[in-house]
Amino acid sequence: MLSIPRGQCVVLCGASGCGKTTYSRVVNGLAPQFFHGAFAGSQHTCGLDPATTPIDQLTPLVGSVFQNPKTQYFNANVTDELAFPAENMGLPADEIDRRVNAVAERFGVTGLLGRSIFHLSGGQKQRIAMAAACMLDPRLVVLDEPTSNLDQAAIADMRVLIEAMKARGLTIVIAEHRLAWLNGVADRYVVFDGGRIARQYEADEFLALSPGCIAAMGLRALDLEPYRRRIAELETRSGAQRGLSPNSGGRTTPGSSRFGDATSSGMRNPEPLLSTRNLVIGYRGRDGFTRHIPDLEFHAGDIIGLMGHNGCGKTTLVRTLTGLAKPISGSVALNGRTAKPRDLTRTGFLVMQDVNYQLFSDSVRDELTIGLDETDPAVSAQANLVLEDLDLSRFADRHPMSLSGGQKQRVAIGSALMCGKDLIILDEPTSGLDRYHMEQVGELLRGLAAQGKTILVVTHDEELAAGWCTRIVNLERTFAA
Structure with missing residues (x-):
């Protein structure tokens, strides 16, 4: 059983294929509505059951950033991409413009507005994906391997973004292999194994584990x-x-x-x-x-x-x-x-x-x-x-x-x-x-x-x-x- 209080940052970790991404899809409603398979038990996200709640009711509540941000772009232009979630929800044009400018400033991408997404660096693309995920002011943000293709500087920027999102009261769920950058940011670590939750740790308890214990669980290093x-x-x-x-x-x-x-x-x-x-x-x-x-x-x-x-x-x-x-x-x-x-x-x-x-x-x-x-x-x-x-x-x-x-x-x-x-x-x-x-x-x-x-x-x-x-x-x- 897993319960995530409002405003916490929880890290889902474990070996490849252990169920991290699948669970993240359950949280945001993509499974079982779009990714089909056997589904048992229950999950509630922001008080709603993703298995039965129409996806358009979950969309304003949960923002998602996928492992490869290219797979979630709908437009070739940065401004259009940021506007798309709000347009999709039928918001008025002036409200869309206000949100685009506010989110661009919050995520530090004002200088990228109007540019082609295809000419951005990996870190810039990931930042745009996160900004777009927050256009509807969600209560929960789910990130799947957000640093998989980022350099050290971009990962440091990602950490700053996560800290800012936490400060705004957002609940954050991160499925991640790279763990060191989350030291001091994550509140809890949930270790998956074979599609099930194997262990749950408070941050201080997890960070106190020996390198050998971390390695035995198939996890990446906590100290680089x-x-x-x-x-x-x-x-x-x-x-x-x-x-x-x-x-x-x-x-x-x-x-x-x-x-x-x-x-x-x-x-x-x-x-x-x-x-x-x-x-x-x-x-x-x-x-x-x-x-x-x-x-x-x-x-x-x-x-x-x-x-x-x-x-x-x-x-x-x-x-x-x-x-x-x-x-x-x-x-x-x-x-x-x-x-x-x-x-x-x-x-x-x-x-x-x-x-x-x-x-x-x-x-x-x-x-x-x-x-x-x-x-x-x-x-x-x-x-x-x-x-x-x-x-x-x-x-x-x-x-x-x-x-x-x-x-x-x-x-x-x-x-x-x-x-x-x-x-x-x-x-x-x-x-x-x-x-x-x-x-x-x-x-x-x-x-x-x-x-x-x-x-x-x-x-x-x-x-x-x-x-x-x-x-x-x-x-x-x-x-x-």
Whole structure:
């Protein structure tokens, strides 16, 4: 039994698939009215039964922010998006204008009014989604993984927003894997397991739990300072390596989940698989931008973490390195020779941040073997091994689009494992993943590096970066320098 008093901030946590998102959908009325399935027991939200109350009666009372804010936008323009909830409820035009201006000021997005949503950073998109969710002055706000794609600065902004919402008397329910940013904000933690509430903790009781106890429940770290210190070491190491021959003392070895250095399988190939020279990336247009990239080298066996704030050019860089975008100037070399975009595309595999763009098949197994000979016993055996390694065997015959966000992410990673290419780039591979699956991804990266693959990971996940990357390139600090 769970009871949430008015004005509390309650965190729903637990391993992926434990029921957090499903319960959040029950709270806001999306289940069982839109997401159908077996439903037993009772739930009351703001005194109403979501199972029988028409959704239009719940809409003014409950605001919702989904894990991927793109899935809840109805307009391409920020102003129109903020106005949409009020328009949908038939409010007068002058009242809509008043609310848009008031909410924009409260959430600090006045400068974004009139802009295209498609040209906003991840943090800005999330802020717009939260502002739109509060347009009708709800009593309760439900957030599902609100920080999954945000950088450290944007997460700090999210914390400020949550504190301001609490100060206004809003009740807040957050389903979240990243827990450290909620220290001092959350009033209570509810741990789910197997679709049921396993434990409930007051905030001070939960924060007093040992790291081992937190890990045993499959939860992410409550203190990120040790990880940040490790990342700083890896950044320093990467900076010292720039321009050095791999045999001149700059070689690194695969990282350890305990921040040690594992044994390398041998010296790194002195010739980098991929390198950049005087590279300038970006795109043109009203909201275009350009970035000068320091000369970089990526060697076989490297696991390079590419970090920096939202909008600093990480995704544009990896699109350039895989031939999906042309550089504005400068060059990318492959095995020491200037490469054309098609050469880079043949060499690299990119797992996108939004994996919905690259899932094409009718089953998970078919997705892993797309473009391969499924009748080849070796291909089938490899697919079975990848399914097992990624904890996807029980979903082999499921349609990929029917899976959760974290499960889809693992399917896309599985495709990367099956492709056999030398360069594998992953854009936020642990977005929406719990501790177990985050560590699982880290071990898979280490295994690929041991096979001589070059791994580039775009990530805001400090736990992944500290535990498994051999080098860190922080574009934000590089530009500042």
